[in-house]
Amino acid sequence: MSSQLPIANPAAVRAAAIRDLGADRWAVAGVVVVNGLAAAAGLVGPWLLGRIIDTIQTGSGNVLSAVDKLAFGALLFTVVQTVLAWWALKIGYRFGERTAARVRERFLQRTLALPPRVADHLPAGDLIARGSTDASLVALTLRSALPEVLVAVVHALFLIVAVLVLDLRLGVCGLVCLLGVGGAVRWYVRRARPVYLAVAATGAELAGVIASNAKGARTIELLGLEDRRTEVGEAGIAESRTARLGALWLRSVLFPWAEIALALPVVGVLLIGGLLYANELVSLGVVVTATVYLRQLVGPLDTLMLWIEQLQGAGASYARVEGLADVPTAEAHARLVQNADGDRIRVENAHFSYTGARDVLRGVDLLVQPGERLAIVGTSGAGKSTLARLLAGLDRPHTGSVTIGGTPVAELPADQLREHVVLITQDHHVFHDTLRDNLLIAKPDATDADLHAALSAVGVTWLDDLPDGLDTVLGVDTDLADANAQQLSLARVVLADPHTLILDEATALLDPKTARQTEQSLAAVLRGRTVIAIAHRLQTAHDADRIAVMEAGRLVELGTHQQLVTADGVYGRLWQTWHTA
Numbered sequence: 027m028s029s030q031l032p033i034a035n036p037a038a039v040r041a042a043a044i045r046d047l048g049a050d051r052w053a054v055a056g057v058v059v060v061n062g063l064a065a066a067a068g069l070v071g072p073w074l075l076g077r078i079i080d081t082i083q084t085g086s087g088n089v090l091s092a093v094d095k096l097a098f099g100a101l102l103f104t105v106v107q108t109v110l111a112w113w114a115l116k117i118g119y120r121f122g123e124r125t126a127a128r129v130r131e132r133f134l135q136r137t138l139a140l141p142p143r144v145a146d147h148l149p150a151g152d153l154i155a156r157g158s159t160d161a162s163l164v165a166l167t168l169r170s171a172l173p174e175v176l177v178a179v180v181h182a183l184f185l186i187v188a189v190l191v192l193d194l195r196l197g198v199c200g201l202v203c204l205l206g207v208g209g210a211v212r213w214y215v216r217r218a219r220p221v222y223l224a225v226a227a228t229g230a231e232l233a234g235v236i237a238s239n240a241k242g243a244r245t246i247e248l249l250g251l252e253d254r255r256t257e258v259g260e261a262g263i264a265e266s267r268t269a270r271l272g273a274l275w276l277r278s279v280l281f282p283w284a285e286i287a288l289a290l291p292v293v294g295v296l297l298i299g300g301l302l303y304a305n306e307l308v309s310l311g312v313v314v315t316a317t318v319y320l321r322q323l324v325g326p327l328d329t330l331m332l333w334i335e336q337l338q339g340a341g342a343s344y345a346r347v348e349g350l351a352d353v354p355t356a357e358a359h360a361r362l363v364q365n366a367d368g369d370r371i372r373v374e375n376a377h378f379s380y381t382g383a384r385d386v387l388r389g390v391d392l393l394v395q396p397g398e399r400l401a402i403v404g405t406s407g408a409g410k411s412t413l414a415r416l417l418a419g420l421d422r423p424h425t426g427s428v429t430i431g432g433t434p435v436a437e438l439p440a441d442q443l444r445e446h447v448v449l450i451t452q453d454h455h456v457f458h459d460t461l462r463d464n465l466l467i468a469k470p471d472a473t474d475a476d477l478h479a480a481l482s483a484v485g486v487t488w489l490d491d492l493p494d495g496l497d498t499v500l501g502v503d504t505d506l507a508d509a510n511a512q513q514l515s516l517a518r519v520v521l522a523d524p525h526t527l528i529l530d531e532a533t534a535l536l537d538p539k540t541a542r543q544t545e546q547s548l549a550a551v552l553r554g555r556t557v558i559a560i561a562h563r564l565q566t567a568h569d570a571d572r573i574a575v576m577e578a579g580r581l582v583e584l585g586t587h588q589q590l591v592t593a594d595g596v597y598g599r600l601w602q603t604w605h606t607a
Contacts, residue, residue, distance in 0.1 A: 034348035053121035064110030065184035070103040076315030126165035136350035155230035160343035167340035178326035185323045196316040203294040206287030214280045222342035224269040232262040291320045369396040375426035388579045399557045401567035404576035418449035448524040454515040458501040468518035480520040526556040
């Protein structure tokens with residue numbers, strides 16, 4: 027399993043952009059049409075200015091009255107252009123907000139659809155960066171850059187067409203002078219994508235380093251790893267700085283080049299227009315109008331230059347956000363559970379390695395009957411938790427198989443997997459929400475009576491101490507101790523009502539008395555269901571129907587407590603050591 031999320035290729039990004047535009051096609055059409063009208067209105071003013079100059083130059087008729095009328099017309103169309111441009115931007119901004127919301131919702135849906143075995147192996151920083159920094163940059167671009175770019179593009183096209191229609195020679199001259207701008211943009215775009223992808227990737231790696239340091243701060247301090255983690259952080263900062271300096275170098279070349287190139291069309295038209303006017307081939311008004319048009323063209327082109335960096339960065343972020351679509355989900359190759367093998371969990375010749383260099387599970391064979399309570403014991407590093415991950419579908423064996431009802435557990439769709447197998451570890455999460463909503467995650471249609479019953483089943487005695495009972499906002503009104511938070515996790519399991527429950531240190535944070543009560547409560551609630559417990563307390567193993575003993579990645583003993591104690595093997599020695607301690 028790759029430890030990095032994929033990045034969408036340019037074709038996939040274009041297809042996604044087209045879908046997003048098509049989802050709100052009427053707003054896009056409204057932006058183009060209204061802005062086209064605004065650009066058309068903007069062309070009238072310079073044309074009327076040329077008419078004013080020609081009228082004054084000829085001096086025929088009532089010059090003052092004619093100039094007043096032309097000036098009033100120019101003012102009127104300028105106001106119309108301003109109003110229409112504001113309207114186009116308003117439509118564009120609203121379109122941007124709606125589209126940004128769709129992008130975020132799509133990212134969230136894809137994140138939640140990630141198979142557990144994929145999500146569990148991903149660096150936290152990469153997914154966090156894509157959901158925060160990258161999604162925010164895409165949203166900002168859709169909200170601000172895209173409407174302004176659409177307006178600028180339509181305005182620029184109208185101005186170029188207007189110059190060509192006014193005088194083809196001056197129009198061609200202006201377009202030839204604009205080739206410098208095209209060259210600058212082409213040079214930048216050809217180099218920008220890998221640079222901005224590197225900026226985003228190094229930022230995600232740095233975020234992962236910071237997140238891991240924060241999560242493991244106590245471990246780092248206890249083991250004296252401060253210097254080593256500082257070196258890792260500084261290396262991440264250096265890589266991020268190098269990537270950002272690469273992007274800065276591109277900008278430092280683009281903007282001066284573009285600034286000079288944007289001035290060339292006006293200079294060229296003034297020179298060529300002056301020669302044509304001197305030879306009486308065009309009127310002075312035409313030269314002035316063409317010059318004003320090209321001077322106005324600087325505005326939208328300058329807008330495009332200012333936003334081009336944002337668009338390149340957003341394009342890289344868009345590729346990272348859309349990359350989640352390339353992650354294969356369990357549904358893509360899932361098969362429904364068949365009843366040929368009943369609800370038995372069967373492990374056959376399972377081998378597994380985290381790195382590929384050394385197997386941590388070696389040839390494990392195990393059959394768990396429906397309704398059986400199985401304890402898995404062994405010393406630290408024996409492979410107990412790894413076997414639990416395979417049984418829960420979080421990992422798949424490299425060779426051999428782990429099936430339930432004849433279907434590989436890792437190939438079950440997420441919703442069906444949760445109906446059959448739930449893994450509970452000492453890790454837990456409490457949302458900053460009410461206790462009620464923290465429980466309803468497991469069963470949205472549960473009643474208050476169901477919630478109280480689930481809490482009671484896992485031995486919760488602190489509910490009456492909360493200020494607002496089930497409506498207490500956890501993390502705001504009160505903070506749960508680790509032991510209480512773990513009981514909350516177990517209550518969710520009771521509500522979810524899975525067929526098979528795997529407990530891996532699920533009661534590790536509880537004191538022995540509370541842990542014993544909780545295990546007894548769970549046993550009463552889950553009677554008739556399959557329970558597989560990774561037993562770190564041998565008293566848990568004592569109560570199980572059967573005990574599987576792991577050693578060095580192998581299943582070395584299997585039987586009841588009495589059978590294994592009598593056999594005086596690995597389990598017997600463990601029991602004797604624990605019992606006499």
